[in-house]
Amino acid sequence: MNFPGIAPSIPYILGGILVTLQIVALSVLLGFSWGVILALFKISRVRPLMWFADFYTSVFRGTPLVLQLLIIYFGLPQIIGFTIDPYWAAVAAFTLNSGAYISEVIRAGIMAVDKGQREAALALGVPYRQMMKDIILPQAFKNILPALMNEFITLTKESAIVTVIGVGDVMRRAYQVGANTFLYFEPLLFAGLIYYVMIMILTLLGKLVERRMRRSD
Template sequence: MKRTNKWVVSILAIITIFSILLPFTNVNAEEKTYVIATDVTFAPFEFQDVSGEFVGIDMDLIKAIAEDQGFNYEIRPLGFNAAVQALEAEQVDAVIAGMSITEERKQKFDFSDPYFDSGIIMAIDEDNDTVTSYEDLRGERVAVKTGTEGAAFAKSIQDEYGFELVTFDDSANLYEDVKTGNSVAVFEDYPVLAYGVKQGNGLKIVTEKEPGASYGFAVSKGENTELLHMFNTGLANLQASGEYQDILDRYLDAGAEVRDNSFFGLLKDSFPSLMNGLKMTLILTVVSLIIALILGVVFGLFRVSKNKVLRWIATIYVDIFRGTPLLVQAFFIYFGIPAALDIRVTAVAAGIITLSLNAGAYMAEIVRGGIQSVDKGQMEAARSLGLPYGKAMAKVVLPQAVRLMIPSFINQFVITLKDTSILSIIGINELTQSGKIIIARNLESFQMWLIVGLMYFIVIMILTKVSNALERRIKNGKN
């Protein structure tokens, strides 16, 4: 009975922790605060400036419309694909991200009146003098951005001109792929590509603009009709007053930004944003590992339990989370479960749950292996002295097993810290996501990823040294 009570207490403790970390943030109808998702790497429509503020045509437009119509909103920078999926799952109220209005998308979303007429252009490396038209693409690789109008146009002419398509999730990687020679050209929305060329992305435009679709503000089908109406009304007011054109001119007619592109210049400009990203990385890691340790101990003990039901439950849990990619788990927990249960969960809470469950499965195997590494005679000796199974496990076996588990725990700590980078896919602004956002502004991929990599390396080395010192102290204290 005592052992059963301990299991109940442990499980209740886990549930309590998750209830604290799982703020289901339904929109407060009285405050009328709308959650609006956006891209993070689509300058000049949305990008982050040096001060860390999200700016661009879309950002200034929604701000001006909100002021005109008197509603509150919260911007959630997710990236284009995640933003669209979040709207489908009703995790957000709307999307403004240079989103082309297409017949296919009209089946799922309601769009505002068009606020920008786009088009497609092709660019190549500025030192390339051999490609001047679509005919020169035959047998070559062409880079496009997933889900964009540029990707759709490139696919429509791919068979005719015989080139291979390679897709990326953000514009900076498109440009870098062409500059490194992996791809010979890139198709992109003309204002985005023209802005990048003007800012010195190393490319040049070689074709005339192809007709394209218009951009629209999107909400879920049949939902948030009042928000859509306010957007259309506010847009019309801004166009009539001339403020709409002022916003366009602010970015489309802007000259190249003067900046220090040296390693230390970039580090200085980006340091505050990177430190905020590092802070989020460490929070995700520490909180997730605390929960994972609890899960690991509970399910690790289940794995060696004499109770077949407990062993079966633990085996299913471990197999699921060790047998599926962390990326899939993150998408399922952030998009799938909330859509199925009609709830909302913040990206940070979803990230913590994902990391905790994933790391907990590996911790459970570490605990199981540690316990089974202790000589069976230790348990038998404890039981022969009259100790019940639970007390023998807690007082005799586990203390010896912990010493064997420490190196594996340290290794899991480092793995989990690095795994936080995957959570950028659901819009968590951790260190990797901070790097992506900064690159979208300065287009300095190589140096920025070098800085981000060095930050990860320094933090992991410090944590490894501290952990190794702790391991030695524990072992010496036991000897």
């Protein structure tokens, strides 16, 4: 192996970390917000909202993420009449996909909260929105935190597929270095190390947050 051969390109590959984290962080934030809305639709008594949320989740959980990304980046411009920036196409695809998975996690967390608390809140005349915001959702989030962190970690790894639409993330830059130096194993191995370190850091952060939340109970 010829790691000295790619040494000058290491800063270039490392520059992709910021791109990767920006896409993942924004997608998680938007996906979480969208997931909360979908979860509320799923437990709603309004049947059209329930049907929409269930159908939406089945579509985005039943098709590959890379297909969704390609449809948004290559297919959608055919309909709307203008091209989409690769960065925003990636954010849109990850947001829509992550929202579907997160909605199921949040729905399960809400349903796991004791029904007695909901009934007591309604008996005391607490409005539905306030009950969900102040009573049900805070307890649900404590229960589903590990699952949410797992989704965050999974999305970080899956973000590597943005290389197919030309986003300059870690994977794309590693591939470009390989094409320029004719050394593919070394830059790709280095990219794998970068992803591994990022995942380990996220895992440790998740454990720290989980411990603090347990202490606050």
